[in-house]
Amino acid sequence: MKPTNQNIEQLLQLCQSGNQRAQLEIYNRYNKAIRIVKDSFKAEDIMQESFLTAFTKLNTLQDTNLFGAWLKRIVVNNSIGYYNKAVKQNEVSLDSVIYKVEDANGINENEQNSEKVKLILDAMKTLKPNYSLGLSLHLIEGYDYEEICEIMNISYANCRTLISRAKESLRQKLLLKAS
The missing domain is CATH 1.10.10.10 (Winged helix-like DNA-binding domain superfamily/Winged helix DNA-binding domain)
Structure with a gap:
């Protein structure tokens, strides 16, 4: 799918109405912005769960300009949830979970x-x-x-x-x- 010239506000409005093309466009714009979990398969799962959460709770977002930060918070919380669950099960160490964060404020x-x-x-x-x-x-x-x-x-x-x-x-x- 070719990226559109629509701004984020327009896309988020379309997402709220269930437009799957707009959701895919948002996903394509933001899916590589945040990677915390080192296991690429689990990272993809967490990212998809995070987008599902974001799309279902989009009506709670008060300022669409903050979508990227809001999504980042969802991904971080989901990743930490994964880490906490794994620690309880003694499956992974922290250094195998935290991988990298790529955004304007990160490395x-x-x-x-x-x-x-x-x-x-x-x-x-x-x-x-x-x-x-x-x-x-x-x-x-x-x-x-x-x-x-x-x-x-x-x-x-x-x-x-x-x-x-x-x-x-x-x-x-x-x-x-x-x-």
């Missing part, structure tokens, strides 16, 4: 290829799972403390402490690698 592929970024991301994988998750949400995805509290289901004080300790742990690991 793009050029930066990801730099040695410093690789060093930091590798060091983050060696942190405790909750430290790694908290830092990823805060530093890579740009969520504030309140949002992280909601996502991780922790108090504000615990969130600040977790992020602070995670940063210090990351600093220590980076210092050890540098020496």
Whole structure:
């Protein structure tokens, strides 16, 4: 299907009325923007579930200009839900779940290829799972403390402490690698 010149507002209105072409256009525009889960098959499942959720709850979106951020939040929440479920079943480690986030505020592929970024991301994988998750949400995805509290289901004080300790742990690991 060839992309249309319709703006996002028009497409979202068509999606609300059940227009499948508009839904496909939205999917094609946004489906590669966010990838958190490393397993490509599971990532595709989570992405499709997220789009289904977005399309069924589109009427709750108050500002269509925020669709991309709203969709990103749905994908992140679904990915974290997958991670939490997998952890309860002892199936996967955090470093196999968090893969990359590509958007205007995240790390793009050029930066990801730099040695410093690789060093930091590798060091983050060696942190405790909750430290790694908290830092990823805060530093890579740009969520504030309140949002992280909601996502991780922790108090504000615990969130600040977790992020602070995670940063210090990351600093220590980076210092050890540098020496």
